[in-house]
Amino acid sequence: MKLLNTEIKNNVLKTMITILERERKNIIKANRKDLDAFQREDQALFDRLIVNDKKVDEMIEAVKAVMLQDDPVGKEISNRTLKNNLNIVNTTAPFGTILIIYESRPDVTIEAAVLAFKANNKILLKGGKEALNSNLILEKCWHEALEENGLSKDWIKLLHLKREETREFLKNPSEPLDLIVPRGGESLIKFVKENASCAVLVSGRGNNFLYVSEHADWSKAVNVIINAKTDKISGCNALDKVLINKNLPEYELKLKMLQEKLEKHKVEILVDDKVSDILSQKETVSDLDVWYEEFLALKLLIGEVDNLEEAIDIINIYSGKHSAAIITEDKLEAMQFMQNVDSAAVYHNASTRFTDGGQMGIGAELAISTDKLHHRGPLGLNQLVTNKYYVFGEGQVRI
Template sequence: MQLIDTQTKNNVLDSMISILDKRRGDILEANKKDLDAFSRDDQALYDRLVVNDAKIDGMIKAISEVKNQEDPVNKEISSLTLDSGLEVNNRTAPFGTIMIIYESRPDVTIEAAVLAFKANNKILLKGGKEAYHSNVILVDCWHQALRENDLKKEWITMLQMNREQTQEFLRNPDEQLDLIVPRGGERLIQFVKEHAKCAVLVSGRGNNFLYVHKDADWKKTLEVIVNAKTDKISGCNALDKVLVDKNIPNYEEKLQELKKVLTASEVKVIVDEEVKKTLDDCEVILDKNVWMEEFLALKIAIGAVDTLDDAIEMINRYSGGHSSAILTEDKEIAKKFMEHIDSAAVYHNASTRFTDGGQMGVGAELAISTDKLHHRGPLGLKQLVTNKYYVFGDGHVRV
């Protein structure tokens, strides 16, 4: 693969910033075609599809942030001189070709490509049909930026395939494919994992839990739950499940207040059989599989637990492994929770909505990985490289 020097890559990003700003009208017009053709039955998907001036500003900001970050390619990880005299250097290297499969969000067409490109990877973009017109114009902007800097448009390619064609491509790609990142719901992720022949980095599924310990500050608890649930229901870092310790003081009164606050925010509350004893007008959860669902809606499930260990066990069994939080004033309890919960991000007295590259100091992100290899959490620029060993000898032979 061609290695592009840092200045040329940054020049492409400068061009892209200017092009996006100048072509706002074209972008908004294309997005309107997608919105007009979309049924609003799925409000979360519709929200992700919308592009407005603020979204375009966000795209430009993401490109600018990546441009200003250090080039992650060919950075030394370690260097050793062995007793034999061999010099062994471990350095970062591009993956090669990364395929992103995503639903709705046209801004991924910018944010995914800018990260992959700055890390010297080719990128294949397979967006959903609902964002077709938006993605076409955004990829055309990329091609214009590449042309202006004497680079081939093949660095960023939009794949236009139906489900059957995508399945065949995953099984038998007609070009080098080194990594696939599916961004979307459980069905999309399972589809990719079932058919892909190369490495798949799973991202995007939420189903996040929050545990209210008996020593929680109740004012903080209410504020955090409302923010985590209602700030952005379409986010994979939104809250879906709350577990309340039955030993919390004034347990029944606090459940009733929690329900009142959530209902005031138009959140539908469903409950387990124990909580139903207190919140008797709420729908009861009869199917345990509900605890595994990512709602992506103004809906929340509340359950009761007896102990910290019960909360940990339930979260590790049912959550998506994305983000989990504990509300407590006991730092030792928080430490145990955070060490034993198997999630990409764990929180003490904070909203799960912070699981985001920009909010966590990573900058623009490709996705939130819930895999453990090769990285878990926000996939930023530094995470879009692999490594390579450079070994220098002087006629060395192994004996």
């Protein structure tokens, strides 16, 4: 992959900003075709599909923010000279070619591409068929920006593959492929991991948990739960499961208060066997698979636990390892929870909705990784590089 200088990359992004503004109405018009063709049985997917003036503004801001960031390629990580004067320098380097597979969300076509390109990677975009018209016009914008600056359209390219064609491409890529990022639900992630012939970095589903300790401030707990569940149901950082310590003072009363509050926000409540003794009119979960499920809907599962250790165990078994929160006034308990829960982001007395590149200081994000290699959490510009050792010698041999 040819290394581009920073000025050329930034000129492409500057041109792209102008094109997005110029094509604003056409982008929204193309998106309207996708919206009109979409069957609205999946509200979360529909919400992710929408492109309006605000969304175009956000696309422009994402490109501008990345343009203003330092180039992540060629940064010195370490510099060491051995006794024999052999100089070993470790620097950041591009991955090469990245494939991202995603559902709905045309803004990914902007954010993923701008990050990959600024980090000197070629990117292949496999969007969902529900966003075809939106993605086509956004790809056209990218290609105009690239060609206007003397670069090949191949730096940023949409793939138009059906499921079986995608399977074959994953197994036997028709061009060099260095990293695949599946950004979607469990079935998509499973499909990619089963068929990929190169490294896969999982952009995790949510299925985020919150534990209410017996030492919790109840008003904080309720406010955080309502925000994390209802603020944006299509977000992978939305809340799906709440575990409440049975020793919480006025436990039964507070459960009923939480039910009332959730119902005001039109949240469907599921309960485990223990909570069903108190919220008897709610559906009791009998299938363990529901505990693994990311809802992406106004739906919340409430369970009862005996202690902190039980809550940690349940979260580590069932969660998507994305985000987890504890509500407690005991700081030592909070730290025990945060150190032992296996998630990319852990929270004390705050909503999981903050697991986001912008909020966490990374800016535009390619995805939110739940893998432990090579980075966990939001994948921004500085996370889209690998490293390379440059070794400078004068004829040294190892003895």
